[in-house]
Amino acid sequence: MNWNEYPDRDMLFMSLADTLAAALTSALHAKDRVTFAVPGGTSPGPVFDALSQVHLPWDRVDVMLTDERWVPETSDRSNTALLRRTLLKGTAAAATLIPLISDALAPEDDLEALTTAIKPHLPIDVLLIGMGADMHTASLFPGADRLAEGLSPDAPILLPMRAPGAPEPRMTLTAPVLSGALSTHILIMGDEKKAAIRRAADLTPTEAPVACILDGAQVHYAD
Incomplete structure (x- = not known):
């Protein structure tokens, strides 16, 4: 991993936005559509x-x-709803959202349809991702019910995932999809996560799922 440390969080946010914009611009020069x-x-x-x-x-x-x-998009725990409020507005409102959720009662019920919709948009051109203090990334949690399958080199594109401490089922991209991104940027803040990601570099992905994407990743950190 390549370490990028910023003097404060405001500088981190602005610099990372510029970095992501540059990565998207570069990808758009190379192909008609980017993910x-x-x-x-x-x-x-x-x-x-x-x-x-x-x-x-x-x-x-x-x-x-x-x-x-x-969860439904009306829930205050919906990442899709949060994304619409933060990124998919202003000039970025013209972007196309590829859903990771449906109205099905359980993630297994619509897994095939969601996978089929995502497949043409791979590999990921630019990936921004976070990490929890437990070293999970996306919904690849230590101790999750299908973690071994999600970390496998031949994992499917998407997997439903349930984990201790996660109050609802999740749908997640798997390790091969995440590690196959052409440009990877990890956002972390605070001493606890700084220590965690440095530990993860010496652990297996089973112990620290974020380890599956550290090779070649740009880590962006502020206290």
Whole structure:
């Protein structure tokens, strides 16, 4: 991994937005459409706010989440709803959202259809992703019910995932899809996550799932 440390979080958010815009611009020079995969949660919100105002040909950008909680978009835990409020606005409203969620009762019920819709948009051109203090990334959690399958080199594109401490089922991109991204950027903040990601570099993906994407990744950190 390549370490990028910033003096404060505001500088991190602005610099990372510029870096992602440059990566998307470079990818758009090489092909007609590009895929931009992003995390849920509140941490990337300020990055998305800045990026949404950047003038890019957003109508040629396909956006997908790296994982989603299996809840309706009306829920305050919906990453899809959060993404619409933070990134898919302003100039970036022209981007196309590739869903990771449906109205099905369980993620298994629509797995095939969601996978079929995502497959033409791979590999990911630009990946922004986070990491939890437990060293999970996307919904690849230590101790999750299908973690071994999600980490396997021949894993499917998507997997439903259930894990201790996760209050609802998840749908997640798997390790081969995430590690196959052409440009990978990991956003972390705070001493706890700084220590965790450095531990992860010496652990197996089973122990620290984020380890599956560290090779060649750009880590963006502020205290």
